[in-house]
Amino acid sequence: MIRFEPRENVPPLLRLGAPVAAAIAALALAALPIMAAGAPVLDAYALMAKGAFGSLFAFSELLARATPLVLTGLAAALAFRARLWNIGGEGQLYAGALAAVAVGSGALALPPLLMVPAVVVAGALAGGLLMLVPALLKVRLGADEVVTTLLLNFIVLLFVQMMLEGPMKDPMGMGWPQSEPMLEEATLPKLMARMRVHAGLLIAFVAALVVHVLLKRTVWGFEIRAVGENQDAARHAGIPVTATFLRVAMMSGALAGLAGVGEVAGLKGYLTADLSPGFGYAGIVVAMLAGLSPLGVVVAALFIAGVFVGADSMSRAIGVSNYLADLVVATSLIAVLVSGLFVRYRVRFVARAQGGSGA
Template sequence: MIRFEPRGPVAVSKVISVTVAAAVAALVLAAVPMLFAGLSVFEAYGLMIKGAFGSAFAFTEMLTRATPLILTGLAAAVAFRAKLWNIGAEGQLYAGALAAVAVGTGLISGPSFVLIPAVILAGALMGGLVMLGPTLLKTRLGVDEVVTTLLLNFVILLFVQLMLEGPMKDPMGMGWPQSEPILDKAALPKLMDRMRIHWGLIIALISALGVYFLLKRTVWGFEIRAVGENASAARHAGVPVTATFIRVGLLSGALAGLAGVGEVAGLKGYLTADLSPGFGYSGIVVAMLAGLSPIGVVFAALFIASIFVGADSMSRATGVSNYLADLIVAMALLCVLVSGLFLRFKIRFVGAPHAKEASK
């Protein structure tokens, strides 16, 4: 008979070591399909490392891919800390991108120091408002936010497609469903010449530090952690549970909206329906790999981004599908979930009481 017994507080060093071990285990497990594909495992991983870190261009591409993952990872992490299960970062990303394009293509005029903050604020505000609806449904009516946030992803993407085929369609886009380009004065500056890396990375890093300070050093952060541990006990202790959920929902959606701002105002320059290859969903994996730690989110996002960018490079060199990256990410999540079980519980094997009685 197997019995799960809760552990006491777990040291941060043990959490980090288990997370690293889970990532390594995912890479080891992913070697099995590589062997079936006829690849040399060491050669394949060597090509992936070279593709993500082998040159300045490769490294900056990895950082560019990590930028939205940091923000969507933070969106998931801060919501999950309060046990508000936000699965809608993908839709909130698109909502933020849509608002950024609406403001950045001429809705208001002014110099860069006015337009850039306006674009950022519009995207964050729209992302937060999208998450506000499911949060209110949860707190007022008890509606499961997993369902509402997940379904909203598809609703928002369809609305974006509607806008790109209608009022926001670029008349100079040769018939392609895309928005007008964002004005140069509203675009996020590049961090390096002739590279795609942009100031969205700085915004993401500042956001990670801000969320860390919020959770660790403020009363609001204590309330978030208290609600996440036990909402009923927190309410009994005087914590405004409903208000805390609403604040967390707005913050989570705003962070995901910022990811959309970075993609349109810093990278692509205009909005299309295929803006995101699933950054919102990958952000959940990032948050889980990080153990919901804001600083850990940065490192987890770098790991996931290096897998994606490296797999693209390896695919071009070997002809093997880059879906291998999705396999590694999925295995990493499964390994982290299993390792989390062992962190939270001790497993004991005890004799079955009925068997002892029968022996008598």
């Protein structure tokens, strides 16, 4: 008989090794459809690695893809630390992008030096305020934030589509539903010449460091961790649970909003309804794969970005669908949940007791 016993102390090596094992397991499971497609598994993965790291251009594409994943991963990780289940990163990303375009396309007459800060603040504020709605519904009415944040994703996307077909539609866009372009002084500078990687990557890395310091070295971070561990005990100790939830909601939404800012101000230069291929949802996988560690989010985001970028290259080379990347991401989430079970619990094999016969 198998019995799961809670671990009193989790070995650091086990805690660090679990996400690595989950990633390896995901790649192993993804090998099955590759073999079913008749492609050599080792060659496919070698092409994926080459497509992500084989050249300066490939690596720059990986960094560009990782930028929004770091920010949406941080948004999920920070909220989950407080047991606030933010599934609305996708909507918050679009809210941030919409606000960034509204400010950066000329709605505000600001000096050039203030345009980029204004765009960044507007996007972060829009994402934060959007997440504040389900947080207030949770603390005031007891509404399930999983449902409210998930439904807000669809509401925001429909609102964005309405704006792109109406007030914010570019009159020079040849009829396509897209916003007016960002002003040049409102765009984020490129980090490499003729490459797509931009200063949003630096914002993401700084955000990861700030969240790490916040959680580990500040009173706010202690309150967040305490509320996440046990709300009743935290409330009994005098920690303002409601205020902590609202504070975390604002910060989490702001991080996801910054991901939208990077996509419009750093990459595209304008907003479309297909701006994100699911960065908000992938950020949840990044956060879980990182064990909710802010610095681990950076590593996990690079891994997931490498899978996406490498799968595109591999698909063109041997004809295997690039939907393989989605499969790896999905199996990574399942694998990390299973590995988390073995981190928290020890497996014991216990002999089944033999019943005696009575006289």
